[in-house]
Amino acid sequence: MRYFRTVKLGTKSLLLHPMRSLLTVLGIFIGVASVIWLLAIGEGISKEAQRQIEDLGAENIIIRSIKPPDESGGNFRQITAFGVTRNECKLINDTISTVKRVLPIRELSQKFAYTGNPNVKPVDGRLVGCTADYAEVTRLEIERGHFLTTREVELNRPVCVIAAKLAERLFPSEDPLNKQIYLPEKKENFKIVGVLKHRNATAAIGGSLAAQDFSLDIYIPVTTMRARMTDQETKRAGGSFSTKLFELSQITVQVKSSDDVPRTAELVEATLRQNDADRQDIAVVVPYELLEQAKTTRLMFMMFMGLIAAISLIVGGIGIMNIMLATVTERTREIGIRRALGGKQRDIVLQFLVETITLSIVGGITGILMGLLCPVVVDVSRWGLEYFAPQLYASLPEVARVMRPTIVPISIPVAFGISVVVGVFFGLYPAVRAAQLDPIEALRHE
């Protein structure tokens, strides 16, 4: 009965100044909501980063060929081969026991055309020579038809599988299956045997691996590519020609178990560098290691976000303290009356503490509700941005567009707990000060 009365009285006193109480609550509200929001967004971003790394395959080791910078100027330069070779690919597959399989990949940027429809302009895309395992290892999913088969690869068939976006561009009104795609630069035709599902691009990782956009890819057997296009690639760029000579753009080594990845990566690297330790034309990327790195980064990120949120809570707490100090001064006379009528010091402390705790609990609960709305608000604002400012939206980094805020469950009790602690902590001083007023002085206060 008594505590009920205390809480009732506290609420009444707060409602005496609704605007003031509202603003004070707002401080805690923002603090709590921002704890939940920042942690949710942080979690969303790191989950997305982890997902992108996992898309590369935690059990994969990726070796990219890198074109060394041109050393000699002019047209008389010697064309030297660079990058990983088919031999090395075979060597890795044959000598390292922890390797499950090795995928040779060769990529070229090409124009793709469909001659059956005169309205369709050629599209710039990426021609990927690969094997049948490629789809499984890089997690490409087939929408229609089938991916390249081992038999098609072995027989150098002129067939291809195209990515969803490319299919939409080249075949806006037709079924792409069994149509011929024409490569004007190579003067080659490929028959479409499969269409892939839509897939989001992966982000650039640590500078060693560029962002990969799979949406305009065409996959052909790597054997067909070698037979029809050789290892030499000549491009016209601004009036002059540049020639590159390389066997493979990338090999993806799939390891039997992800536990073996670090060891295998060392072996792969040693194999590739056995003749030249300072070899500059390859880069080894180990998604497993990136994943481990991402996990530490995530922890740092969360701590950073938490720190910012904690600061906003403290600011909210200072707001409470400020208001309560003003309230104590304003209600000095009431304190005097209460003391004269038999209120003990601890009764006065309790009375003011109940008020601050009420403020912080209300702020905490509304803040949690607002925090839980985070995913919805992010979705709505993305939608709004896409609708009203599409250019701005398009210029957003990939991760901001696809990231889904994930509420960290622990952040809810933590945020609530902190808000109550802040209420008690910042309310205690004004409450004690109120209780220590001399009742005679307080009664005389106008």
Place this chain on the structure above:
Amino acid sequence: MTQTSTRMAAVIRDLQKHYVLKSETVRALRGVSFEVPEGDYVAIMGPSGSGKSTLLNLLGCLDQPTHGSFLLGGDDVAQMTDDELSTIRASRIGFVFQSYNLIAQLSVVENIEVPLYYMGNLNAQSRKRSIELAKMVGLGERLDHRPTQLSGGQQQRVAIARSLVNDPYFILADEATGNLDSVTTEEILALFQRLNDEGKTIIMVTHEDEVAEHAKRVIRLRDGEIQFDKPVEGRKVFTAEQIQEIAHNADVASRGAE
């Protein structure tokens, strides 16, 4: 009443209070002794600086004497801790202030209950008692009103009801009519007389002779000492009819005001 007059509501012996202000010591009370038997009606008078307020604070257990003793129902207030003083104030003293000092957030009946709240005695029975007291002071129909919705006289009647709720040793009235006009002053004084006639002990501090004339006894302070302590000669007493009439008029006036 005569049977209980030998029991003491308050016994004060050589009460001294010194304040230390910077370097000098102000001797506000320099040894005051008197007794207040139960059922007494005392007016404490004196010019400003006479120690009136200091004595009031001591009688109200808001302060402690530098020297001397103040026995309240057998307990010496001079030896009490702050919490014990609070308990005494809640349970044994009925304050009536010049400026009513009701709590703005609370209704009439809740204001009356405040001392009980601090005694931890809030229950259905105490609520009933508070309502009865509100009725007794003529505010039975305004239980849920806020102080700001009441006139000065009505607020003071609420304060008097509040002072009675804990069945105190005495009602301590500090210039209780100081903020009121003459009609309302009469109303309050009539109420005091009625309570005193019913056996309540009243100690009131005032500087108005007309008010003091209603008491049974006057203690006059001067420079921290008792100048005189004597029964009131020619005490003004309201007759029972007058009391009824005043109460009736007050009731009519407040109804008309609404």
